Amino acid sequence: MTWGVVIFPGSNCDRDCVHVVEAVLGQRVVEIWHEDRTLDGVDALILPGGFTYGDYLRSGAIAATAPVMGAIREFADRGGPVLGICNGFQILTEAHLLPGTLVRNAGLRFRCVRTWVRVESTATPFTAMLPAGAVLQMPIAHGDGGYLARPDEIAALEAAGRVVFRYSDPDGRVTPTANPNGSMAAIAGVANAAGNVVGLMPHPERASEALMGSVDGLRLFESAVAFLANRVPTAPIAAAASASVASVSVASVAGGAR
């Protein structure tokens, strides 16, 4: 399969994502320029971290209007897997491809620390291979990572199983000290209604090699590869997604993935 990594001016984790997909995962990757109008041949897409256009306005606000966003929206509408990491997550919320918004960290400071997240939903390509409740160690590095939405929106997300990752301690307990940025309901990542677009503040690409201290993040990329391999190509994407999620996640639990 072919991954696309979108490069906006000011993206700074693009090379890291390319490295993990190419050198660690052994997958083909193409770089998508912010002025591109098509995503031809791309099977899964990553919006990497960084400070797009300097982020002198709200984080991600300018990138959400970039020329490439039309093609990304179309790709997402067709059910293509999209992963927004850190600034990529902020862009997806600004583009209304994901709900909510990311505000200044509760401590008002940029934080670069190890965090743990609990997998709350396996109904996405990036978590389909993971058992629900799995705890992943992935670092954060952001100043604007506090997840914010109206209480009724949060409740709706929870009810629909669209909260994908929640900050927890290493044992999976959601505690106030495990929440690094004051996110509502300790939300670290969410999905769109169809489940194919996922955004999260932690950096899975920084937790994809043993030398970097954790390989938990690699599971997100591996999961998407397996998900796409299992997907019936001719079936309408959205329908196929929910069907394969169930079967894949059962297989992974049985196989003792974690």
Next chain:
Amino acid sequence: MTSTGALDVAARAGLTALDYREICQRLGRDPNPVEARMFGVMWSEHCGYKHSKKVLRRLPAASPRVLTGPGENAGVVAIGGGWALAFKMESHNHPSAVDPYNGAATGIGGIIRDVLAMGARPVALLNSLRFGPLDDAKARRIFGGVVAGIAGYGNAIGVPTVGGEVRTDPCYRDNPLVNVACLGLVRADRVAKSAAAGPGNVVLDVGARTGRDGIGGASFASTELDEGREPADRASIQMGDPFTGKLLIEATLEALATGAVVALQDMGAAGLTCAASEMAARGAVGMAIDLDRVPLREAGMRPDEILLSESQERMLLVVPPDQAATVASIYHRWGLAAEVIGTVTSTPVLRVAFGGRTVVELPPDLLAGAPGYDPEAEKPEGLADRWRLDVTDIPGTEPVAALLRLLRHPDVASKRAVFEQYDHMVGLSTVTPPGADAAVLRVIDAPPLGLALTSDGNGRWCEADPRRGAALAVLEAAANLACVGAEPVAVTDCLNFGNPERPEIFWTFREVVTGIADTCAALGVPVIGGNVSFYNEAEGGGGDRAIFPTPVIGMVGLLDDLTRTAQPGFTPGGDRVVLIGASEVTLGASLWLQVVHGTVRGRPADPALERSARAMQCAREAVRAGLITSAHDCSDGGLAVALAEACIHGGCGATVTLPAETEAWFGEGPGRFVASVAPERLAELKTLGRSHDVPVVLLGNVGGEALRVGSPDGRADQVYDVAVSVLTEAWRSLEV
């Protein structure tokens, strides 16, 4: 003889009468006002190194690995596997005193571009910071602003900040030090140059547009700060834009990859004037520049403003005329300006036109060739008296209470609250994050090659004995690298001092350089570049407000296999605790003396270069052979602090034997390492020690939840016990 009017021109340009006369003599005429201003910045201390250049020649600059030594934008050394590293440290002290956020941010931007100018991708940043006591309101404001500025620029531009230091002393209250270093990686056969060449080649101005900011910043950094003038000085401060800086990195690396770039340089201090004159002088060519073609931010800028602007995120490139459009289009694609503003000429003249008329006509080597002075040097009065320290005169204190006070001191305490604000992981290279003795990076394209980075400097030691203090700073940097198993390959230094026109300051500077030179020579490490920052004193203090002489040593080391490294913390289990190296220690100029008795007195330890170098080698080999499970160097606060830190890092206790004497606990001396070793490998470690003639002293055992220190004679009243949790709480005092 020059007229009074001409001397007014000179004074306004910041030139001394002496310098002005020399310029007139070498030029054969009076410079016009625009030219005088150009000389004013190029012959400032910041650009011209007038007081330091002769002394700096003492530093060893050669090694078989050195591809580019001092004098370029950054030094470059080969590291194997077809790769080389570029490394450079610079100060941004004066701007940070006036505008902490922007001063620090533009310091980061500038040092990144120096490394980029060598054709290297910047991959890591370090910073060494000095502030007044953090309970002082002014010091606290500067500290907060500087850290935020480093974070704001470094995080956005996507170069990880992987290490550094923060130290405090009242002497830095009005003169904070912000020293920043950048490391880059470049293919050894693709190192870029700054010497302009090829008459007929064109000169490209790329990056941000030129505005009225930072005009005369270089001269500003070459005078003492005057508190009342702060608001007026703000015009001399540049504003950084990390977004444009990031675009400039990517566009420039892409431009270099085309092979079309003949030469390039950052437009930093003294802006276009400095870049054009230095590039032409290095290539022994001339340049014809047309200021009407420089991309400007605002209309109506005068020629001297365009020539002296220190607007950030700009570079000057020399490319063949038939490639100019290709190179410019790369910058345009990244949304940056790129304009041909001139050509390289064969006659060595820098000719600048504005409005169709020549406004400057100067030999580049005269502009870039500020004279080297031989300032008067005089040993500070009473230095030898201050060295006298009778330990028996100093009352001892309860050692556990003293240990906790030392752990709480900002020089020792955890800096997590600071480095958590820096993205230290971007780039996927940081294997050992900040907080250990040295940061370890992988060379992602040449596994299993690794690099280790550290920066060290101890103003207290240098205040007491500049030559020894400087030597000890170099040794400490080498010791930090040894702890992770790295062999030092290059040094870059930042030398921070008061006013060099005062004979005792200049004497101190010369002593410091000598100490660095001797020590680097003994260790076989070249000094591949660096920076001098004078005039770090606030006006009107009669000299008592100058900072401690503060050399900061940035050192980079090589790991052939980065998996063979060590970390500072003890690991729970049955390990033995040993002290590798047993140099003489002293309480002279120690942190203990300063913290407990509030004084800097006595003389720091003898560097004992040969013996210390052997201890480093022994520790490094022990790490590389996997003989020891942890390694941590003894520094501020001596053995007791090192033991406590090994317990804190590892989260477990230890039981050790130490004489119940203040000197044994808190005495400081070079070349000593606290290490832990599995019992079955202790004999092997001792054999290694013997082969280097380095003592390996058994101190005790790892284990328990407390640091327990007993005296060798087993006296029960001299057993001290302190829980690791209590040590940790003290050490984390800055994290609130």
